[in-house]
Amino acid sequence: MTDTAREEILGRINRALGRRGGGEYVSSVSESVPAASPARATGTDAAPKDPGAPAAGGGTVNQSADYLRTGAHEGEELIELLVDRLEDYKANVHRVSGDPAATIAGLLDSGSNIVVPPGLDHSWLASFNGEISVDAPGQELSIPELDAQAAVVTASAVAIAQTGTIVLDGSPECGRRAITLVPDHHVCVVRVADIVDIVPEGIARLTPDAALTFISGPSATSDIELKRVEGVHGPRTLDVVIVDT
C-alpha cells in the first residue's frame, strides 16, 4: 500500500512542478535541477561556489548568502557573553581556572548518587564523596535507575555564546541522551576551547551522525498566561562549569 502511496505522491509532485513524465520522478539530481533556478538567482551574489555541484547532493544552498559565518567576540569577551546569555536563561554559571573537581563537588550533595558517561574525565570527580554510576555500553542504567539519581555530570561538545546554547553529541564524555534527561540536576562542564561565538560556528563543529541535544537553560514553559516557569520535564537545575585550562 505504501509503495503505491510513494509513487503516487512523487508523481503528484512532478505534476505539480510541471515536469514531464507523469508518475515517473526524476532520480538523478543534476539532470533535473534547472541551470538557474529562482532559488539561486534571487540573491545579490547568487552564483554557487561550485556551479557543477548537484543542488541536492550536499553543500548548502546558501553557500553564497551574506549572513554572518563568524562572530566578532573572542577571549574574555566571548566567555563573558556566554555567561551572560546562560544566566539570562536561568542556568547557574561557575567559572574555574584549572581543576574543576572542587567546584563540581560543591554543586553536588555530599553522599548522593550521580550518574556519569563512560568517557568523563575521572579527575573531575576526585573531590566528590557520593556514589558514582558509570553509564557504559552494555552496562546502561535502566530508566528507573536513572530516575533514582540525584544528578548527572557530563562534558559538552560545543557552547554557542550568542545564544547561551550547549550542545551534547552523544560522545563518550557527553553520554547517551537519557542520562542527561531523567535526573533532575545536570552539571555540565564547558571547556573554554569549545566556546564559539555564533550559531554557524557551532553547527560547523558538529557531525549529524550522533543524536544531538541543544540545551539553552533548564527546561521551561510559558504556556500559562505567558508566565515563564523554569523546570518542567527536563532537569530543573542546570549548572554550567566553564573550565579554563
Add this chain to the structure above:
Amino acid sequence: MTFLGMPLLRSTRHDDQEIPGGQGNIVEDESFAKVSHQHLSNQQLRNNIGHATATIRDKRSEVVAELDDWEALREAGSRAKNQVMENLPEYLAQFEENFTAAGGVIHWARDADEANAIVTELVEANAPVLESGRREVIKVKSMATQEIGLNEHLETQDIDAFETDLAELIVQLGNDKPSHILVPAIHRNRDEIRDIFMEKMPDAGELTNEPAVLAEAARRHLRHKFLTTKVAVSGANFGIADTGTLGVVESEGNGRMCLTLPETLITVMGIEKLLPSFDDLEVFLQLLPRSSTGERMNPYTSFWTGTTPGDGPQNVHLVLLDNGRTRALADEHGRSALNCIRCSACMNVCPVYERTGGHAYGSTYPGPIGAILSPLMTGVEAEENGSLPYASSLCGACYDVCPVKINIPEILVHLRGEDVEANHSPVSSQLDAALTGASWMMSDGKRMAAAESGLPIAHAATGGNPINSLPGIAGAWTSSRDIPALPEKSFRQLWAEDEARAAGEDEER
C-alpha cells in the same frame, strides 16, 4: 505593489483536477465572517489573545534587533525552502535513502486517513494492551498530527494518545481546541487551568492557580507516563535531506522525553519540511526561535538520524504526509506557503487574528498563514475555505515578520481571485452581482465616468448626509458602519477640473 482586494493573477495551477486536496482539520465549515463574529463577542478570549500577541511580538522585536544580519538570514531561509520545493522529489529521495540507511523506516501517506491508518498499525504492533484493554502512546506537540486528527482516530481504535506539552495537555484535558500555534491554551486563564487540572488529575490534590504550581502538577501527572510508555508519536520541525536527520524544537523537555525514552518512535512530517543540508540549520536555528517564542534559542532542540545504537528508540518510523501539500505545490503563486516553518510570528502581528483568535479559522493552521495554507491544501472549493483569504486587511505586517519571506498578502489576493472564479460565478448572489457590476463598470473609463456623472444628483438626494442603511446585501456592511456622505464630485472630475485650471494658468503666462 499589491492592489487591494483585486485578483490580479489568473490560476496557473498544473493539472489541479488530478491532485486531490487534503482532508482533516484544515477545513473551515462556516464562513470566516460568521465564525469570527461569535469569537469577537468573547471578551476573555480577546483579552488573552491580545495580551499574548502583544507580549510575544515585543519579545520577537527585541531579539531580532540583536542580529545585524537578520535580513540576510531571512533571504537565506527563503532560498533554502524555495530550493526544496523546486526539487522536492530529489530531496525526498535523498532524505529517504539516508534515513533508511541509518536504520529508520519510511512510510508514505497520501492523505489524513492513510497516515492515521499507518500510525494505528504501528502502535498496535509495538504498544502493549494494558489492563484497561486499551493501548497508550505519548505525544509531543505536532501540528501535522493535529491536522490529520490523529488523536481522535486513535481513540476510536482503543488507543489513548497523551499530549505532553503543557498547553496541549490543558487543551486535551479541557476537551478544547488549540487557539494559537505556539501557545495553544492562551485562551485559558490560570483559574480555568486550575479547575481543569483539579477535575482531570485525580492524584493532583489541592492546587493553587500559580503557574509554577500548575506546571509542577503537569510534571507529576506525566512523569510516570514518560518513564513507562513504549511508543511515542512526534512531529518534526526539520528533515535534513543530505543526512536523513530529523529535528524537534521545544521548551519543556517533554519532547526529549518522547524522543528518547520509548522503544518505538513514530514521527509524522509533511513532505515540505525538508532542508537541503545539515549546514542549513545554521540559518534555521536562528530564524525559528527568534521568530517564534522571541528567544535567542529555545531551551531544547533534539536531532536524531534513524537509530543510534544504545541511545534512544531502536524502532524508528517516519510517516511522510502529503494531505494536500502537493495541491498547494501545484499553485505557482501559492507554492511558497509551503516554506512555512510554523513559527507563528504572522499571527502575533495580525490585526485580524488579534481580535478573532485562532478558533475562527476553523483549521489547525490559523492566522495569516492559515488563511492561505488551508485553502491551498484543500482548494478554495472545500467547504468555506474560500472565505479564509478574506480574513485580512492586507496590511502586510505578516510578510514583514515572516522568517522565510512568504508573501502572504500577495497570496491572499491571488486566492481571493481563485475564490471568485471557483465559488462566485456564474452570478449567484447579490454580492456577486455587485462585484460583477463593479468589475464591469471599473474596467472601462467611460462607464466609470458615466456612473460618476450621477454623483451630484445622488448628493442632492441624500441631502449631503452620511448614509447609515443600505438595502439588500449592502445592509450587512452598513449594519455596523456608516457610509460617508456622498461628495458632489468624483475624484476624477476634480482632477480633470484641476488639470484644466492648471492648463489655463499655463496659457495665461
